[in-house]
Amino acid sequence: MTTTTKKTTSRKKAPKAVEKLPVNPFTFEVLELASKQRSKAKKIEILKEYEHASLKSIFIWNFDDTVISLIPEGDVPYGDANDQSVYSGSLSENISKEVSGGESATGQDLDGRGKTSLRREYQNLYHYVKGGNNSLSSIRREMMFINLLRGLHPKEAELLCLVKDKKLETKYKISFDVVESAYPDIQWGGRS
Numbered sequence: 001m002t003t004t005t006k007k008t009t010s011r012k013k014a015p016k017a018v019e020k021l022p023v024n025p026f027t028f029e030v031l032e033l034a035s036k037q038r039s040k041a042k043k044i045e046i047l048k049e050y051e052h053a054s055l056k057s058i059f060i061w062n063f064d065d066t067v068i069s070l071i072p073e074g075d076v077p078y079g080d081a082n083d084q085s086v087y088s089g090s091l092s093e094n095i096s097k098e099v100s101g102g103e104s105a106t107g108q109d110l111d112g113r114g115k116t117s118l119r120r121e122y123q124n125l126y127h128y129v130k131g132g133n134n135s136l137s138s139i140r141r142e143m144m145f146i147n148l149l150r151g152l153h154p155k156e157a158e159l160l161c162l163v164k165d166k167k168l169e170t171k172y173k174i175s176f177d178v179v180e181s182a183y184p185d186i187q188w189g190g191r192s
Contacts, residue, residue: 024119025050026119026155027058028155031174034172035172043173044178047182051183054117054119058122058159060188061125061129063179063188067191071142076145076149115151115152115153117152118160121152124148127144128141
């Protein structure tokens with residue numbers, strides 16, 4: 001009697017290809033893609049691949065303790081009395097509704113058509129931090145911020161609201177350590 005043993009070969013699975021973003025992606029798209037990655041190395045790889053000054057500006061505002069936001073912490077209220085009577089809730093709450101697929105209380109399309117992005121607007125973020133533009137009154141600064149949020153894609157606006165309160169990590173799984181490794185050229189501290 002002859003017995004034969006079946007030889008089993010184990011095949012290694014090919015590494016899963018990382019999805020590609022369009023040219024000039026929204027900032028939230030880069031953060032979402034990096035956040036999905038399981039390893040620190042993959043997160044760093046994504047951040048390096050889509051490196052842009054707008055991303056660095058967001059990370060500096062969020063992670064650098066010497067960057068002090070001049071926009072009040074918490075929900076961003078509407079500026080107009082008309083807006084308050086037409087739409088209930090704050091701008092932040094309405095942006096959250098839109099992001100989750102609800103009604104468009106801010107008049108924005110979720111696909112971002114006709115909206116600007118942080119990639120285009122990052123150069124104006126200095127208005128909203130200490131030492132950036134001290135000539136603005138608080139009311140003028142806050143109205144500019146509200147108008148900026150209204151012009152951004154809803155997910156970009158949500159991201160900016162998190163950054164102003166230094167709470168980016170509550171939504172995106174990207175730590176300071178990952179950012180520091182991805183962008184060693186960023187000088188931390190000494191900004192205020």
